[in-house]
Amino acid sequence: MAHRSENIVLVAWMLSLTSSLAVLFIGEVLGQIPCSLCWFQRAFMFPLAIVLGLGVWWRDPMVARYGVILAAIGAVIALWHLGVFYGLTPESIRPCSASGPSCSGSEMTVLGLPIPLLSLVAFGAIATLLITSLRKNPNE
Template identity: 60%
Template sequence: MTNPSILPGQEGRWSFLYLAWLVALVASLSALFIGEVMGQAPCSLCWQQRAFMFPLAILLAIASFRADTTVWRYALPLAALGAAIALFHSLLYAGLIPEGIQPCSQGPSCASAEMTVLGVLPLPYLSLAAFLAIVFALLASKSKAQS
């Protein structure tokens, strides 16, 4: 079944938009599950990443419903800024950032074992992967005529 609001030739771009929304939705629901159900308090960098991911889930849901492939103009800056924070957080988690500039001095530690899913997947890396997936999906959803 096709969406009647999708113009001919836009099906592929809409699929990437839908994929970006699914990634944002899963990331947002996962962050809520980890914080609210598992009771794991987020660090300050996690809160900052949530500030970019949660609006993306809403914005991309509306754009997917409306088949608005021009949403990349608004969503791409949010995803790119979120990815930048997630990259910084990942570098911090990996120990590549000197301790003197670590922003996580209060609250949960970014280097603790609680920052992993299933004991092996670090949350900062998962967040970075989600933001990068959204960035690439949004770039793929934009048409050459819109650039």
């Protein structure tokens, strides 16, 4: 049963690594400057790739517990960003200013999809996978 749980964490790590590389591609290759909410989401996705990768390498059964916290916080920030993107968030709590990149402009899309939505899906999938792996090993 532990082997199956390790595979689930491996999939979560691959998703976090792919997401991290994707945002680096968007920023460094496509030249899109991240907004402040994008930076906060990166602050939780990048460590996920490292923490989950080390957990897979060391076969640490506790890594899912640490990873699910990072993924949940990242998902909350992505949800907030999605609210800003669609204009659902009150202006008084919008972190993006006129001097920096827009949190809701057309540059916040990739292949026609809002980046905050892609981020929310990635964080949600990672959290779901990690919770599933914890349920596979209830004694850990």
